[in-house]
Each structure stands twice: as C-alpha cells, then as structure tokens.
Amino acid sequence: MTQTRLLLVDDENHFRSPLKKRLQKRGFMVFEAGDGNECQALMQQEAVDVVVLDVKMPGMSGIEVLAWIREQFQKTEVILLTGHACAADGVEGIKNGAFDYLTKPVEFDHLVQKINQALEKRQREEEKKQEADFKARMEQQMVATERLASLGTLSTGIAHEIDNPLAIIRECTEFMRLLLGKTEDAVFPRKKDFENAVGKIETAIERARRITHQLLGFVRQPETVFSETDLKALISETIEFVKKEAQNKKVEIVQDLDKAGGKIWSDAYAIRQVLINLITNALAAVTSGDIITVSVRETDLLAEIRVEDTGSGIPKENLEKIFEPFFTTKPPGKGTGLGLYVTAGIMERLGGKIDVTSRVGQGTVFTISLPRTRKACSLMGDNKDICLDILNTIKGDQPND
Ligand SMILES: Nc1ncnc2c1ncn2[C@@H]1O[C@H](COP(=O)(O)OP(=O)(O)OP(=O)(O)O)[C@@H](O)[C@H]1O
Ligand SMILES: [Mg+2]
Structure with missing residues (x-):
C-alpha cells in the first residue's frame, strides 16, 4: 500500500x-x-x-x-x-x-480517525468515478458497434440497389463508345468533348462498381465452403497476383513459409481475398526498397498468417478506425475504404480473427489467426477469443481429424 x-x-x-x-x-x-x-x-x-x-x-x-x-x-x-x-x-x-x-x-486519536475517514471517502469517490468512466466507455463502445453494424447493413443494401442501374449505365456507355468508334459517325460537332465526357462517365462507373462489388462480394458470398486447403500453395499463388505491382514499385515480397505445415481446413477463396486486401494495402504503404513479408506459423490447431511491411505505418488515432466501412486515407477516387471492413467480416465468418500493430515510419503487421482443423472450426462458438487462446495451447490434433 x-x-x-x-x-x-x-x-x-x-x-x-x-x-x-x-x-x-x-x-x-x-x-x-x-x-x-x-x-x-x-x-x-x-x-x-x-x-x-x-x-x-x-x-x-x-x-x-x-x-x-x-x-x-x-x-x-x-x-x-x-x-x-x-x-x-x-x-x-x-x-x-x-x-x-x-x-x-x-485529541490525537480523534484526528487520526478523521484522517482515515477522509481517506475512505476519497477512495469511495475514486471507485465511483472509475465505475462511471467504465460505464461511459462501455456505452460509447456499444453505440459505436451498433452504429458500425447498421452502417454496414445500410451500405450493403444501398450497394445492392445501385448495382442494377449501374449495370444499365455501363451498357449504355459501352454503346456510346461503339457509336463513337463507327466511321460514318466519325465527324460530328464537338466529337472530342463528347468522347471526354464518356471517358469521365466510364471512370466514375468503374469506381462505383469497385465499391458495390467489394460490399456485395462480401454479402453475396455463397455459404463459406470449407475444404482441405494447402496454405503454402495458396499464399504463393496469391502473391503471384500482386507480384507485377510490387515489381513496378521496386518492392520485394518475401515468402517465409517454412513454418507452414500441411493442410488447413478452411475456405481458400475467402483466405485469398483477405490476403489480397492485406498485401494490396501494404503495397500502397511502401515505397521503393521496402519489403513486404508474408509468413506463416502453425500450432496444432491454429494457423497464423502475418503480412508485414516496412512502409509508412498507421498513426495511432487511425488504428481504431481502419476496420470501419469507408475509412480511407487514400486520395479521393483511389480507395473505397472497404478492404479491411470486408476482411474483418470474412475473418469473422471463418471463425478467426485479425489483429494489427503499427509504428509510424517503421511499418505495419497484420496478423490473421485461423482455426486449422475441422475440430478447431467446430469448437469456435460465441466465445471466439477464448477459443482461440485455448486452441493455441491444445496439442496433439491432426488436420483431418
Ligand atoms: N499496411 C498498411 N500500412 C499503412 N496503412 C494501412 C495499411 N493497411 C491499411 N492501412 C490504412 O487503412 C485504411 C483503410 O484500408 P482499407 O483497405 O479498408 O481501405 P483502402 O485501402 O483505403 O481502400 P481500398 O481497399 O478500396 O483500396 C487505408 O486507407 C490506410 O490508411
Ligand atoms: Mg485496401
């Protein structure tokens, strides 16, 4: 004391x-x-x-x-x-x-007694204040979670409604392009202006489609299909997709897969989407000479994939916002701000979780933890965090049990 x-x-x-x-x-x-x-x-x-x-x-x-x-x-x-x-x-x-x-x-003893009473009062007030602070924080958190959930539902609903008219606009624009390309229509007043305008419509459609597809891909995704998946092969294959972009940026993608064991019981399509989102984000945060490392660590029941970059890092005040839908620091028109929101949703579906640590100027590490075996998948209930901790410590399970 x-x-x-x-x-x-x-x-x-x-x-x-x-x-x-x-x-x-x-x-x-x-x-x-x-x-x-x-x-x-x-x-x-x-x-x-x-x-x-x-x-x-x-x-x-x-x-x-x-x-x-x-x-x-x-x-x-x-x-x-x-x-x-x-x-x-x-x-x-x-x-x-x-x-x-x-x-x-x-009277001395009387004074000591008063001092102790004053201290007790102080402690009670301190406890009351802590309790009130805790309550206020919880309430704030609940409001934020509810807001996020309804924002997510609302935005996917809107995406759904927008997708159809968007497809019609796109078709009509393609038709306009076709007409513009026809020789008999090659000369008509202000053809250049017309072409420019069509070009702008095409760019805008592309952006709107990226947004609706991210959201709908997430929502419409058929039932998660679990099957035996070769994690090592899946990661190597995924890195191939983004290799060209890395080369253009003079950034090396290192695969540290030695600790990856055999197969895992999960949804390959979903893991690929998660990895692409994470590596694409890393690529956006790095500059020439930086390194992106994708590594795997496996326990008997858990697989942990780390996507690590030596890029710009994420400021502390942004760390809690990056999983919110539409949060982006990319310039207007460049990012949808949905990549991590969708990624977190997928991880939830797979019964895993995603964590991030970052230091401004030094880089960022995203870690995804997945149940590796059928048994581990079925163990995941509402208490996922507890399950993940337990799974980390249980030994002696095999991927195909
Ligand atoms: N590896 C990283 N390094 C630095 N910042 C990152 C990293 N990953 C994510 N971020 C930050 O999180 C924000 C949100 O990421 P998210 O993937 O959700 O959207 P986005 O990348 O901005 O848009 P999109 O995914 O549509 O391209 C980014 O704008 C960026 O500020
Ligand atoms: Mg992204």
Missing part, C-alpha cells in the same frame, strides 16, 4: 512539530507549512492526500486556503482545525468543501 501523504498547515510551530512526529509514527508521510503561502508552494510541488488546516493564521486565513485547494486540487480532502470558541468557522468550512473540522486542542 502506498503511504498516505499529509500536509499540516499551522502557524504555531510548537503545535505542528510534535504532531508531525506522532503522525509519522502512525505511518503517515507528513509535510509542514507555516502559513497559506507555504501551503500553496508545497502543494504545487508535492501530491497531498489530506490537508490538516488551521483556520486562524496570519496572512491568508484557513478558509481562503481551503477555497484555493478546492479550486486547484479537487481530490485532496481538507480537515479544518478551529479555535475552541470558533465552531462557526468549521461549519463555514464544511459548507465550502472541507471534509470536517476539529476544535483545538485536538
């Missing part, structure tokens, strides 16, 4: 010093001040739990010092010491926020 820190403020040295010694013997850490100014100077430097404050002092009165303490140090409790005939001062003090008052001459 930490030592309680007391401050005795009294102008009478012959009263203060012996009291200090006796309080120290009871285990308190005791500071002293001879008047209000000394009290203020000391409290600016030292943290104090309880102030035992004489009311009648030259210079600032105890009541003035009390007002200052209340204003500056809300958590510090104050016990006032009043003259025998001045109980009214004590009552005035309590009105102004003192914990209690004692009349001089002070």
Whole structure:
C-alpha cells in the first residue's frame, strides 16, 4: 500500500512539530507549512492526500486556503482545525468543501480517525468515478458497434440497389463508345468533348462498381465452403497476383513459409481475398526498397498468417478506425475504404480473427489467426477469443481429424 501523504498547515510551530512526529509514527508521510503561502508552494510541488488546516493564521486565513485547494486540487480532502470558541468557522468550512473540522486542542486519536475517514471517502469517490468512466466507455463502445453494424447493413443494401442501374449505365456507355468508334459517325460537332465526357462517365462507373462489388462480394458470398486447403500453395499463388505491382514499385515480397505445415481446413477463396486486401494495402504503404513479408506459423490447431511491411505505418488515432466501412486515407477516387471492413467480416465468418500493430515510419503487421482443423472450426462458438487462446495451447490434433 502506498503511504498516505499529509500536509499540516499551522502557524504555531510548537503545535505542528510534535504532531508531525506522532503522525509519522502512525505511518503517515507528513509535510509542514507555516502559513497559506507555504501551503500553496508545497502543494504545487508535492501530491497531498489530506490537508490538516488551521483556520486562524496570519496572512491568508484557513478558509481562503481551503477555497484555493478546492479550486486547484479537487481530490485532496481538507480537515479544518478551529479555535475552541470558533465552531462557526468549521461549519463555514464544511459548507465550502472541507471534509470536517476539529476544535483545538485536538485529541490525537480523534484526528487520526478523521484522517482515515477522509481517506475512505476519497477512495469511495475514486471507485465511483472509475465505475462511471467504465460505464461511459462501455456505452460509447456499444453505440459505436451498433452504429458500425447498421452502417454496414445500410451500405450493403444501398450497394445492392445501385448495382442494377449501374449495370444499365455501363451498357449504355459501352454503346456510346461503339457509336463513337463507327466511321460514318466519325465527324460530328464537338466529337472530342463528347468522347471526354464518356471517358469521365466510364471512370466514375468503374469506381462505383469497385465499391458495390467489394460490399456485395462480401454479402453475396455463397455459404463459406470449407475444404482441405494447402496454405503454402495458396499464399504463393496469391502473391503471384500482386507480384507485377510490387515489381513496378521496386518492392520485394518475401515468402517465409517454412513454418507452414500441411493442410488447413478452411475456405481458400475467402483466405485469398483477405490476403489480397492485406498485401494490396501494404503495397500502397511502401515505397521503393521496402519489403513486404508474408509468413506463416502453425500450432496444432491454429494457423497464423502475418503480412508485414516496412512502409509508412498507421498513426495511432487511425488504428481504431481502419476496420470501419469507408475509412480511407487514400486520395479521393483511389480507395473505397472497404478492404479491411470486408476482411474483418470474412475473418469473422471463418471463425478467426485479425489483429494489427503499427509504428509510424517503421511499418505495419497484420496478423490473421485461423482455426486449422475441422475440430478447431467446430469448437469456435460465441466465445471466439477464448477459443482461440485455448486452441493455441491444445496439442496433439491432426488436420483431418
Ligand atoms: N499496411 C498498411 N500500412 C499503412 N496503412 C494501412 C495499411 N493497411 C491499411 N492501412 C490504412 O487503412 C485504411 C483503410 O484500408 P482499407 O483497405 O479498408 O481501405 P483502402 O485501402 O483505403 O481502400 P481500398 O481497399 O478500396 O483500396 C487505408 O486507407 C490506410 O490508411
Ligand atoms: Mg485496401
């Protein structure tokens, strides 16, 4: 337990010093001040739990010092010491926020008892505050989760509605292109302007389609199809997809797959989509000379894939937002902000989880954990986090059991 820190403020040295010694013997850490100014100077430097404050002092009165303490140090409790005939001062003090008052001459044990009571009150208030903070945080989190869930449902619904008209616009634009290309129509007024306008429509359609497809691919995805999947082959194959882009950027993609064991029981299509999203993100965050490493670690029941890059990193304030739909730091028109939202949804479906750590200027690590065996998949219930922890420690299971 930490030592309680007391401050005795009294102008009478012959009263203060012996009291200090006796309080120290009871285990308190005791500071002293001879008047209000000394009290203020000391409290600016030292943290104090309880102030035992004489009311009648030259210079600032105890009541003035009390007002200052209340204003500056809300958590510090104050016990006032009043003259025998001045109980009214004590009552005035309590009105102004003192914990209690004692009349001089002070009975020592009574003072210690009051100090302990003041400390208990302080602790109760601290606990109440912690409880209130916790409740407020939980409420905030629940609101955020609900908002996210309804935002997700809403946006996939909208994507669905937009997809059909979008297909018609696309077909009509293709038809316009066709007409523009026909020789008999080669010369007509402002043909160039017309072509430019069609080009802009095509770019916009492309962007809108990327958004709807990310969302609908996620929602319309047929039932997750679990089968025996060769993780090593799947990763190598996926890296092939993005190799060209890496070469263009002069970025090396390292495959560290030695620790990958045999097969895992999962959905290859879904894992591929997750990996493409993660590697594409890494590619967007790196510059020439950087490295992206994809590695696998497997326990008997769990497979853990890490996608690690030496790129720009993610600022702390963005880390909690990156899984939200439509959060992107890419310039307008470049990113949908759906990649990680969809990825997190897929991981949920696969009974796994995704974690991220990042340092600005040093790089980012995304880690996905997946149940590796049929048994591990069936173990996953509502308490996924607990299951994942347990799975990490269970031994002796085989992929095909
Ligand atoms: N490896 C990474 N390094 C740095 N920032 C990252 C990394 N991965 C994700 N981010 C940050 O998270 C944001 C959200 O990523 P997400 O994949 O959801 O959308 P996006 O990449 O912006 O858009 P899209 O996936 O459609 O291209 C990114 O804009 C980026 O700021
Ligand atoms: Mg992305």
